[in-house]
Amino acid sequence: xxxxxxxxxxxxxVAFKTQKGxxxxxxxxxxxxxxxxxxAIVGESGCGKSVLGHAIMRLLDDIAVVRGSVRFREKEVYxxxxxxxxxxxxxxxxxxxxxxxxxxxxxxxxxxxxEELIEKAGKxxxxxxxxxxxxxxxxAGFSEPELIHKSYPHRxxxxxxxRALIAMALSVEPELVIADEPTKGLDALSRKNILGLLHxxxxxxxxxxxxxxxxxxxxxxxLAVMYSGEIVEEGPTGIVLNHPRHVYTKGLIDAQPSRxxxxxxxxxxxxxxxxxxxxxxxxxxxxxxxxxxHPMLSKVEDYRKVRCCHA
Amino acid sequence: MLELVKISKEFRTxxxxxxxxxxxxxxxxxxxxxxxxGLIGESGCGKSTLGRIAVKLLMPSSGHIILDGADVTDMPEKQFREFRRQMQIIFxxxxxxxxxxxxxxxxxxxxxxxIGIPEAEQKGLLENISEEVNLPLDIVDRxxxxxxxxxxxxxxxxRVFAFEPRYLILDEPTSMLxxxxxxxxxxxxxxxxxxxxxxxxxxxxxxxxxxxMCDRVAVMKEGKILEDGSAKEMFQSPKxxxxxxxxxxxx
Numbered sequence: 001x002x003x004x005x006x007x008x009x010x011x012x013x014v015a016f017k018t019q020k021g022x023x024x025x026x027x028x029x030x031x032x033x034x035x036x037x038x039x040a041i042v043g044e045s046g047c048g049k050s051v052l053g054h055a056i057m058r059l060l061d062d063i064a065v066v067r068g069s070v071r072f073r074e075k076e077v078y079x080x081x082x083x084x085x086x087x088x089x090x091x092x093x094x095x096x097x098x099x100x101x102x103x104x105x106x107x108x109x110x111x112x113x114x115e116e117l118i119e120k121a122g123k124x125x126x127x128x129x130x131x132x133x134x135x136x137x138x139x140a141g142f143s144e145p146e147l148i149h150k151s152y153p154h155r156x157x158x159x160x161x162x163r164a165l166i167a168m169a170l171s172v173e174p175e176l177v178i179a180d181e182p183t184k185g186l187d188a189l190s191r192k193n194i195l196g197l198l199h200x201x202x203x204x205x206x207x208x209x210x211x212x213x214x215x216x217x218x219x220x221x222x223l224a225v226m227y228s229g230e231i232v233e234e235g236p237t238g239i240v241l242n243h244p245r246h247v248y249t250k251g252l253i254d255a256q257p258s259r260x261x262x263x264x265x266x267x268x269x270x271x272x273x274x275x276x277x278x279x280x281x282x283x284x285x286x287x288x289x290x291x292x293x294h295p296m297l298s299k300v301e302d303y304r305k306v307r308c309c310h311a
Numbered sequence: 312m313l314e315l316v317k318i319s320k321e322f323r324t325x326x327x328x329x330x331x332x333x334x335x336x337x338x339x340x341x342x343x344x345x346x347x348x349g350l351i352g353e354s355g356c357g358k359s360t361l362g363r364i365a366v367k368l369l370m371p372s373s374g375h376i377i378l379d380g381a382d383v384t385d386m387p388e389k390q391f392r393e394f395r396r397q398m399q400i401i402f403x404x405x406x407x408x409x410x411x412x413x414x415x416x417x418x419x420x421x422x423x424x425x426i427g428i429p430e431a432e433q434k435g436l437l438e439n440i441s442e443e444v445n446l447p448l449d450i451v452d453r454x455x456x457x458x459x460x461x462x463x464x465x466x467x468x469x470r471v472f473a474f475e476p477r478y479l480i481l482d483e484p485t486s487m488l489x490x491x492x493x494x495x496x497x498x499x500x501x502x503x504x505x506x507x508x509x510x511x512x513x514x515x516x517x518x519x520x521x522x523x524m525c526d527r528v529a530v531m532k533e534g535k536i537l538e539d540g541s542a543k544e545m546f547q548s549p550k551x552x553x554x555x556x557x558x559x560x561x562x
Contacts (some may be wrong), residue, residue, distance in 0.1 A: 044489040120492060157354060185486055187353050187516030188561040252425075255494040257523035263494040266446075298315050 006206050007033040007056065007176060012068035014048070015057050025051040027229040029068070030297070033176070038199070038207045040217035040237065042252065043226035044268050049210045052099065052226070053178045056208075057089050072176070091121040094169035096179040096198075098163035111137075111149030114168045121172040132171055140167035144242050159190035163197060170201040177207045183216045185189060206227035214241065214256060225249045228268070228279040231297055235304030245300060245311040247284045278308070286310050313342045313365065313398065313478045313510055318374035320360055334360045335371070336534040342510040344477055347501070349513045349525035349542065351557065357534040358514045362480045364510060366400045367391065379477070386461070399471040403483035405463035409455045415466040416451040422470040435472060444468045444499060461492035468496075472503070478510045486517060496522060518561040522546055530554050 009031035016023045028047040033039055041049045047053045054060050056070055058077050070077040070302050072088065080088065089095075090206060104113060114133040118124050130149075137145035140163040162182060169177060179198055183191040195216055198207070217223055222236040225248065225267055234248040244250045251264035266283035277292040278284070284291070290309045297307040320335040335357045342348045350358045363369040365376060367383065375384045383394050402408050409418045423433050441448055446465040450458055458466075464484060471479065481500065485493040501524060504511050515521050521528060522542060529539040530553060538551040549555050 044491060117473065159354065189353055189520060192560050214490070237550040252490060255491040257494075257497065257517070261494045261497055261523050263498060264491040 005034045006037075006073065007031065008071040008074075009056065010067075010069045012052070012055060012070060013066070014051050014060060015065040016063060018242075019066070024056065024229055025064075026226075029231060030097050031224070031231075033206050033208065035175075036204070036206055037222065038202075038209065038220040039222045039224060040209045040211060040220035041196045041224050041226060042211055042214060042217050044212060045250075046268060047226045048229040049226050050180055053095070053180050053208065053210050056178065057093055057095060058085060059089070061093070086120075089271040090117055090174075091172055093178065093269075094172060094174035094175055096162075096165050096169045096177065096182055098180045098184065101153065101156075101158055103165055104161065106153055109150050109152055110156070110164050114149075114164075114171055117168055118171055123172055133167075136171040136201075137164065138171075139201060140164065141193065142167075159194065161187050162186065162190075162194055166194070166197055166201060170205075173204075176203050176207055177202045178210070179207065180210045181212070182209065183211065183213050191216065214252065225252070229310045230279065230307060231305075232280065232307045233305070234297070235301075239304060245304070245306045246280075246308050247286060247310075248280050251283075280308075312379065313512075314375075314377040315340045315361065315365055316375040316377060318361065318364055318371045318376075320357075320369065321372050321489070322366060333534050335364070338374075338534070338536045340512075340529055340536060340539070342478060342512050344510045345504060345508040346527065347504050347511045347513055347525045349521035349528040350512060350531060351516060351518065351521055351528060352531035353516060353557075356531045358495065358531050359482050362400065362512060365478075365480050366395065366398050368400065387392070396474045397476055398478040399474055399476040399486045400480040400482065401467055401471060405460040405467070405485055405487060406455065408463060408467050411455055414452050414454055415446075415463075416427050419451070419466060419469050419473075422464055426472070426473055437469070440469045440472050441465075442455050442474070443503075444472065445495065458494075461488050461496065464488065464496055468499070474507075475507070476509060478512070480512045480514070482514045483516070484513075485520065486515065493520075500524070504532065518546075518557060524550070530557070 003119050009029055011025050012029040014025045016025055029052060035174040041052065043049050045163055055066060060066065077088065086124060105112065111133050115129040118129040118132055134145045134149055137148050148164060156164060156204045182194055182198060186194060199219060209216065218241065219236060220237055223240045224231045224234040225246065227248050233240060233249045241253065244253060252257055255264060264283055278295050281287040281291040295309045297305045300306050300311055316339050318335055318338045322332045322334055324330045338361055352358045360369060364371050367376065375382055378394050383391055419437065420433060423436065428436060444465045446469055450462060455463055485496050497520065503509055513521065513524055525542045527540065528542045528545040530537045530551060532553050537553055545554060549558060
């Protein structure tokens with residue numbers, strides 16, 4: 001949590017203007033990531049975790065109103081010119097996007113798409129790029145990289161597409177990998193393979209894994225739990241999962257089938273992002289008058305922060 | 312009882328159907344009313360194909376589908392229609408489960424009309440079922456792309472429960488949902504099975520979900536059912552090495 005980390009995010013907020021009013025997708029996010037550190041961000045659909053990933057890479061549409069600061073290697077991402085930005089995306093920071101099967105261009109072969117990225121990032125050219133693409137496909141566990149290289153995306157299953165996407169993202173040797181729901185919809189064996197692969201290929205890089213799967217999150221060193229656009233609990237993964245301090249974190253853990261499948265009461269509402277006071281209070285059994293004041297994310301132990309006045 | 316007896320299914324692709332893919336091989340399975348039977352296996356093992364065959368969305372290449380004693384395998388469509396109401400299927404991907412041009416309400420009323428529920432009773436029925444499945448009525452005027460995956464699955468359940476099915480085929484009904492939404496829907500299905508004596512075939516690759524939900528479990532690999540037994544036995548002392556391997560991988 002030193003100031004000079006790889007990625008320093010301060011007070012990052014993103015709002016979208018919709019017909020029904022402004023939705024504060026993420027609100028006042030502070031995040032630090034050191035070199036070679038892995039961080040999992042978990043939360044339900046709509047909590048803003050993917051928006052956070054995209055905001056870090058400045059990939060959001062112009063309709064998004066972004067405030068706050070994202071500093072990568074001490075350079076402000078939101079002040080970069082086009083050249084610096086192109087160098088950042090796909091060079092220094094790689095994104096493994098959600099929905100693997102629709103992330104590739106359907107009319108270009110897998111190999112060409114990987115080569116294109118390698119060339120754009122200025123790593124290799126021509127035959128060198130091809131060699132590197134094949135090398136990363138085989139690192140990604142394909143026994144016949146040539147065959148995958150010349151295949152069109154529709155010929156690959158969901159799990160294979162995910163592996164090819166990881167190969168592509170890692171082929172440029174980025175310093176930070178942002179993996180968005182890498183295990184969604186995969187069976188147990190594929191999930192295990194994908195997680196192993198991500199950690200193996202990204203061993204010299206830092207990683208932010210965005211997921212709703214607590215099992216996947218367990219493979220990262222640190223964990224941040226998001227609710228309604230805010231981080232509600234953050235700390236070393238083992239400690240947070242074994243001794244959760246926020247009611248929402250507890251709820252997520254107990255909702256897992258292996259832990260009794262207890263649903264969290266109420267439902268998550270996009271517009272609760274704008275609510276006064278604690279955003280979780282409607283769904284919380286411990287809610288009291290105190291919860292009408294918006295709680296701060298405060299340190300409760302060394303390395304652990306919780307946003308709850310009862311924690 | 313819903314019985315699948317020695318079901319096989321082959322798909323032919325390529326020129327003159329020269330490539331033959333055996334998707335299901337000699338698979339037998341039975342589901343009693345009120346019982347939840349899990350069907351597990353990796354992607355591509357044929358479990359979804361078997362689920363579709365059970366409701367005759369696909370015809371088996373050989374074998375029999377027996378519903379409460381009646382062989383419905385080769386029954387003409389008209390005669391089969393009565394039986395179809397008794398077994399319903401729910402699919403994995405909520406975003407493609409409903410017609411995107413209909414609002415949730417239109418999709419629900421479509422099925423009410425198919426069942427022949429008089430218009431005067433439709434509102435009451437909708438209120439009853441939506442309470443059972445926890446579908447908020449203030450969102451039923453929206454289209455599928457305007458609601459969450461969990462809300463679509465609740466709308467799908469509203470449609471399906473209106474048929475008062477005896478059997479449900481659930482093909483990965485919650486694998487695209489958040490864990491707390493998943494917990495809601497799983498609890499609701501479990502309650503339904505016991506309360507209304509519905510037999511369920513629960514297809515999933517998530518062993519944790521199967522373990523929490525099912526009374527009996529069958530394991531499928533490369534089109535064949537390898538092992539079949541009570542959930543407790545299967546998870547505590549699996550016989551097939553494949554089941555052991557699956558358990559190790561999910562740990």
